[in-house]
Amino acid sequence: MSVELVVDHVSKSFGGLQAVRDCSVRVEAGSITGLIGPNGAGKSTLFNIVAGAVQPDAGSVRFGGEELVGLSAAERFKRGLLRTFQIAKPFHSMSALENLMAAPGPQRGEGLLSAWLEPGRVARDEEALRARARETLEFLGLDHVRHERAGLLSGGQKKLLELGRTIMADARFVLLDEVAAGVNRTLLNSLADRIEELNKERGVTFFLIEHDIGFVSRLCQPVVVMAQGAVLKIGAPADVRRDPEVVEAYFGGAAPEETSA
Numbered sequence: 001m002s003v004e005l006v007v008d009h010v011s012k013s014f015g016g017l018q019a020v021r022d023c024s025v026r027v028e029a030g031s032i033t034g035l036i037g038p039n040g041a042g043k044s045t046l047f048n049i050v051a052g053a054v055q056p057d058a059g060s061v062r063f064g065g066e067e068l069v070g071l072s073a074a075e076r077f078k079r080g081l082l083r084t085f086q087i088a089k090p091f092h093s094m095s096a097l098e099n100l101m102a103a104p105g106p107q108r109g110e111g112l113l114s115a116w117l118e119p120g121r122v123a124r125d126e127e128a129l130r131a132r133a134r135e136t137l138e139f140l141g142l143d144h145v146r147h148e149r150a151g152l153l154s155g156g157q158k159k160l161l162e163l164g165r166t167i168m169a170d171a172r173f174v175l176l177d178e179v180a181a182g183v184n185r186t187l188l189n190s191l192a193d194r195i196e197e198l199n200k201e202r203g204v205t206f207f208l209i210e211h212d213i214g215f216v217s218r219l220c221q222p223v224v225v226m227a228q229g230a231v232l233k234i235g236a237p238a239d240v241r242r243d244p245e246v247v248e249a250y251f252g253g254a255a256p257e258e259t260s261a
């Protein structure tokens with residue numbers, strides 16, 4: 001397996017607070033790599049640095065061998081790198097279907113000029129886009145709520161819709177920030193199934209933050225543990241869960257919480 005993402009000695013401070021300290025992590029192409037750690041450990045900040053929302057103070061982030069630091073989030077997106085947010089941000093007044101149709105699509109290099117020269121083709125594109133959005137909703141088990149306003153969907157359904165945006169974009173590397181949070185047990189299993197399917201059948205690499213250790217154990221290999229801004233351990237889920245330093249980092253002695261079967 002080749003290494004797709006290399007986070008190399010990355011640090012970031014906000015004022016006097018060092019949110020990320022000298023972190024080095026590698027994500028193999030084709031893996032589902034987990035990122036866990038107590039609240040405030042620096043997980044989302046690390047994701048923000050990889051996605052281009054936050055500039056690191058030091059260190060390098062390479063994707064497919066190319067340096068990302070200095071590239072905008074849009075430029076990273078063009079390279080197939082996409083993140084979802086800890087708090088899902090759908091367009092609330094638009095339907096689930098419209099949300100997916102409005103999601104940034106794969107880069108096709110077509111502009112307004114072709115829309116003006118070939119209006120018939122635009123109509124066909126719109127139909128193709130709608131069909132793709134419907135397919136994606138079916139894949140996620142959300143087809144029955146396609147005309148529902150996104151703002152009225154449950155927390156879990158919003159999270160599934162976020163995953164749908166990454167599918168519409170044909171992203172090859174997806175950062176999922178707490179995609180399972182607030183998702184009920186039934187949806188959680190289907191979410192895990194969908195992630196596995198996208199990974200195995202479409203070759204999508206996932207780097208995912210999740211507090212639910214059952215979800216992480218089922219999907220992720222390896223698991224990276226962060227605490228107080230630093231990488232504490234990297235290993236198989238069963239090993240990091242039992243690691244005394246990891247257990248200590250969570251609640252000073254209790255094991256990471258298990259909320260799913």
Ligand SMILES: Nc1ncnc2c1ncn2[C@@H]1O[C@H](COP(=O)(O)OP(=O)(O)OP(=O)(O)O)[C@@H](O)[C@H]1O
Pocket residue numbers: 014017018019037038039040041042043044045046086
């Ligand atoms: N933009 C910011 N400005 C100032 N401080 C920030 C900013 N972003 C994060 N922090 C701080 O950096 C630390 C790490 O936050 P981060 O959100 O990365 O943690 P996390 O591991 O994702 O936590 P959680 O599990 O609660 O989501 C926290 O102390 C947080 O308050």
Ligand SMILES: [Mg+2]
Pocket residue numbers: 043044045086
């Ligand atoms: Mg976070």
